[in-house]
Amino acid sequence: MSNTSKKLNNSTVSPSGLGAYFKEVFNAVKSLFVGLRRTGYYFTHHKEIITQQYPDNRETLNLPERFKGEVVMPHNENNEHRCTGCTACELACPNGTIKVITKFDITPDGKKKKAIDKLVYHLELCTMCNLCITACPSDAIVMAQTFEHSVFDRSQLTKILNNPGSKIMEGIE
Amino acid sequence: MWSFSNIADSIHQWLNETFHPSVAVIFEMIIAGICVISLFAVLGLVLVLMERKVSAWIQIRMGPNRVGPKGMFQSVADTMKLLVKEGMTPSGADKFLFNLAPFIALVVAMLLMAPLAFAKNFQMWNVNIGVLYISAISSVSVISILIAGWSSNNKYSLMGAMRSGAQIVSYELSAGLSILSVVVLAGSLNLNTIIQSQADGWWIFKGHIPVIISFIIFIIAVTAETNRAPFDLAEAESELTAGFHTEYSGMKFALFFLAEYVNVFIVCAIGATLFFGGWMPFHIGHWQSFNHVMDFIPSSLWFFGKTFFLIFVIMWFRWTFPRLRIDQLLNLEWKYLLPISLFNILLVTAMAIAGWYF
Numbered sequence: 044m045s046n047t048s049k050k051l052n053n054s055t056v057s058p059s060g061l062g063a064y065f066k067e068v069f070n071a072v073k074s075l076f077v078g079l080r081r082t083g084y085y086f087t088h089h090k091e092i093i094t095q096q097y098p099d100n101r102e103t104l105n106l107p108e109r110f111k112g113e114v115v116m117p118h119n120e121n122n123e124h125r126c127t128g129c130t131a132c133e134l135a136c137p138n139g140t141i142k143v144i145t146k147f148d149i150t151p152d153g154k155k156k157k158a159i160d161k162l163v164y165h166l167e168l169c170t171m172c173n174l175c176i177t178a179c180p181s182d183a184i185v186m187a188q189t190f191e192h193s194v195f196d197r198s199q200l201t202k203i204l205n206n207p208g209s210k211i212m213e214g215i216e
Numbered sequence: 217m218w219s220f221s222n223i224a225d226s227i228h229q230w231l232n233e234t235f236h237p238s239v240a241v242i243f244e245m246i247i248a249g250i251c252v253i254s255l256f257a258v259l260g261l262v263l264v265l266m267e268r269k270v271s272a273w274i275q276i277r278m279g280p281n282r283v284g285p286k287g288m289f290q291s292v293a294d295t296m297k298l299l300v301k302e303g304m305t306p307s308g309a310d311k312f313l314f315n316l317a318p319f320i321a322l323v324v325a326m327l328l329m330a331p332l333a334f335a336k337n338f339q340m341w342n343v344n345i346g347v348l349y350i351s352a353i354s355s356v357s358v359i360s361i362l363i364a365g366w367s368s369n370n371k372y373s374l375m376g377a378m379r380s381g382a383q384i385v386s387y388e389l390s391a392g393l394s395i396l397s398v399v400v401l402a403g404s405l406n407l408n409t410i411i412q413s414q415a416d417g418w419w420i421f422k423g424h425i426p427v428i429i430s431f432i433i434f435i436i437a438v439t440a441e442t443n444r445a446p447f448d449l450a451e452a453e454s455e456l457t458a459g460f461h462t463e464y465s466g467m468k469f470a471l472f473f474l475a476e477y478v479n480v481f482i483v484c485a486i487g488a489t490l491f492f493g494g495w496m497p498f499h500i501g502h503w504q505s506f507n508h509v510m511d512f513i514p515s516s517l518w519f520f521g522k523t524f525f526l527i528f529v530i531m532w533f534r535w536t537f538p539r540l541r542i543d544q545l546l547n548l549e550w551k552y553l554l555p556i557s558l559f560n561i562l563l564v565t566a567m568a569i570a571g572w573y574f
Contacts, residue, residue: 089273
């Protein structure tokens, strides 16, 4: 017992004696002044304030490139998306945010082809972890930078990502 | 010229001409009381806002900026909120002591106002043992914290109060000894005489190294005495929720809050009086013309300027240093500050006898 307490004491006051003791006190005081200098610098340099005045600068708000707001599915001008309905995103999602409901289209040559009916996205469950985006083999979904998601009813947060009547782009398998 | 002492004199004259002298004294007491209470309110509002702005700028934030121009009325809005909140008393608490504690804290702060000289010839009570009075009364403030902690019937409160007791009792020693070094040099316990003795230079310059050491010890000790970070173990938000005032709400909490800020003002005013000459303008030895130019700045401005500078320094400490552990706190006092201040008082005494000061 006494051995351990001795060891603890030795670790705080280094063994080489009086000189080291005063050096430690000096270094402690010096570090306090380093801290004061840093905060004093911040106090006198108001221009370095990084706070965004959000509701006031809504038009000019600059979000960082990697800011993740919600999952969206981009469509082109012909109302076509890139989703093949492979359910890779659904499998990648750790908390069941995405549900892919598939259907079978009949191609002109009479074959059945798998396609999405609805891609249901539960924003209220999403943690913006980005795993679905990385899992998607055809880059059909991306993270949007919108962040004003508040609504009056929880059910409004459940979104269907593909537009009504949309279909898959040519050449995406 | 406009000054506080002129206003006080003319009011005194008018009251004595209009009423019987004993009635006039009663009126003067009432006026002084109202002035102290309104100074309290103004100080509370200004210091809370100042603290929030200083902390914001130190942490590269904006601080309050919504209520009024540049957020100037933020603390007024906060006070309004506290006024309309319910002042709850927990059912398990000792009701009498629980309600008494905030008033003790406030009364102690009010009593400490009495001997302060706010401007030239403007003082409520010119007492010949001013320094002794201040150090005696300021130690009563620990009673209010102990009562609050005990009567709340809450473990956090009790812990905070006990820590605060250990802390204030310890740091009173080195605060007292550092004050004593100026008393030794000035040769008086009267605050007015101490200020007059600095007419040819403030003690921090005249007393050079030993007085600078005792000033540093003073500012550390009063930071601990007013329970502010890095010595805020009595509150310790992250460990004890709010320490001794965990159970307080509404106006009773506001009184504790107000007493804390007024105490900060008072200790800084005492520091300014003892080390920086109180209302005494910046004088250098016998440079008559320079001293005369400095005299044009009103004495009240000098006093409040110095006091607010010291308040800023204490706020700067608060937002820079991390909180000490209780053993580190007591180590700092008993192993470092107390021996240094005991040695320092010896040095100051030798200096005063040998006349090694300017």
